[in-house]
Amino acid sequence: MSAILDLDQTACHGNGVEHDIETPHGVLHVTMRGVPKGNRPVILTYHDIGLNHKSCFNTLFNYEDMQEITQHFAVVHVDAPGQQEGAPPFPTGYQYPTMDELAEMLPSVMTQLKVNSVLGIGVGAGAYILSRFALNNPTLVEGLVLIDVDPCAEGWIDWAASKLSGWTSNLVDTVMAHHFSTEELTDNQELIQTYRLHIAQDINQDNLTLFCASYTARRDLEIERPIVGLNEDTVNTLTCPALLVVGDTSPAVEAVVECNSRLNPTKTTLLKMADCGGLPQVVQPGKLAEAFKYFVQGMGYIPYVLLSHLSNESVPSAGMSRLARSRTTSSSSITSMDSSRSRNNLNSLLEGNTGGLDVQAGPQTMEVSC
Numbered sequence: 001m002s003a004i005l006d007l008d009q010t011a012c013h014g015n016g017v018e019h020d021i022e023t024p025h026g027v028l029h030v031t032m033r034g035v036p037k038g039n040r041p042v043i044l045t046y047h048d049i050g051l052n053h054k055s056c057f058n059t060l061f062n063y064e065d066m067q068e069i070t071q072h073f074a075v076v077h078v079d080a081p082g083q084q085e086g087a088p089p090f091p092t093g094y095q096y097p098t099m100d101e102l103a104e105m106l107p108s109v110m111t112q113l114k115v116n117s118v119l120g121i122g123v124g125a126g127a128y129i130l131s132r133f134a135l136n137n138p139t140l141v142e143g144l145v146l147i148d149v150d151p152c153a154e155g156w157i158d159w160a161a162s163k164l165s166g167w168t169s170n171l172v173d174t175v176m177a178h179h180f181s182t183e184e185l186t187d188n189q190e191l192i193q194t195y196r197l198h199i200a201q202d203i204n205q206d207n208l209t210l211f212c213a214s215y216t217a218r219r220d221l222e223i224e225r226p227i228v229g230l231n232e233d234t235v236n237t238l239t240c241p242a243l244l245v246v247g248d249t250s251p252a253v254e255a256v257v258e259c260n261s262r263l264n265p266t267k268t269t270l271l272k273m274a275d276c277g278g279l280p281q282v283v284q285p286g287k288l289a290e291a292f293k294y295f296v297q298g299m300g301y302i303p304y305v306l307l308s309h310l311s312n313e314s315v316p317s318a319g320m321s322r323l324a325r326s327r328t329t330s331s332s333s334i335t336s337m338d339s340s341r342s343r344n345n346l347n348s349l350l351e352g353n354t355g356g357l358d359v360q361a362g363p364q365t366m367e368v369s370c
Helices: 052-063 063-069 101-103 106-114 124-137 156-168 173-179 182-187 189-202 205-216 253-261 286-299 315-322 340-351
Strands: 017-022 026-033 044-048 073-079 118-123 142-148 242-247 268-273 322-325 368-370
Touching: 017 106, 044 106, 044 124, 044 368, 052 063, 052 073, 052 286, 063 205, 073 106, 101 124, 101 205, 101 315, 118 124, 124 142, 124 205, 142 286, 173 189, 173 205, 182 189, 182 268, 205 315, 242 286, 253 268, 268 286
Parallel strands: 044 073, 044 118, 118 142, 142 242, 242 268, 268 368
Antiparallel strands: 017 026, 026 073, 322 368
């Protein structure tokens, strides 16, 4: 548990290079580790409300298996305006960017850092921002890992509930309820206390209020599942491979399933993590790192990576059989990419499977659980 709770640890064995980048909607603070490698995308992360890139992603990126991946990629961590460590308060009257405007800031980051394409990892609000960015700039995004993503605008009932909770509880309680289920808030005291203190003491509260308000005011992503032979060339949806991740007791389960139902089933995998609620990248970094390896391999990168906890077994032989599959009425599928290279790599990943994963031809409604 100590590894999980060390919010100040430095990710990826290096401090990285910090940049304050001018964009059309203000300055964005980013941290870059490594340099772009050939024609490979750069891993770009975006955190959720109440967090910054360190408290959201350090546990995952310090995990041994994840470090095996990041040695092959440069990494760019984005902090939402005013959410980074030691951020000063905004001046009175400052207009915080909308969710759409936060997404519109990312091309400037890529231009400044000379990044051609990205592989995005976003959590909550960050997952929404990266989704919007991919919809606006499909040629810049090669793949997305979306954790606890909500594609919907906040309904009027949710809006009223948030207003009511704002009258009866403080900002920290509201953010904690966004991250964790009621059970988690009472059962996992060490984790909960650590993040409660972090949100209350390490994040500028006025700045956080503005970020939360921006997320609450988000509009619907307006994505729609394509229908073969009808609208696959005209429908508004993500065109890149997507891995949706949610803990099975997370407050975001319904939202993630809804997002999954709107995406192309041949390019989308829904991963529901057992014994996990909010912040799966913190609570289950090993499982997420393993799933991310499979996802990256399916895209044609690092096809043979040794898993540190599997002795000399490589991913193709261990493969997806380590993920148990359970059929549900939600709409998801094993990822199938456009390029023949990606298909061949995904097929080789699955060839060694002897159980635990029922692979069928064509789009199917299923979820992968682990």
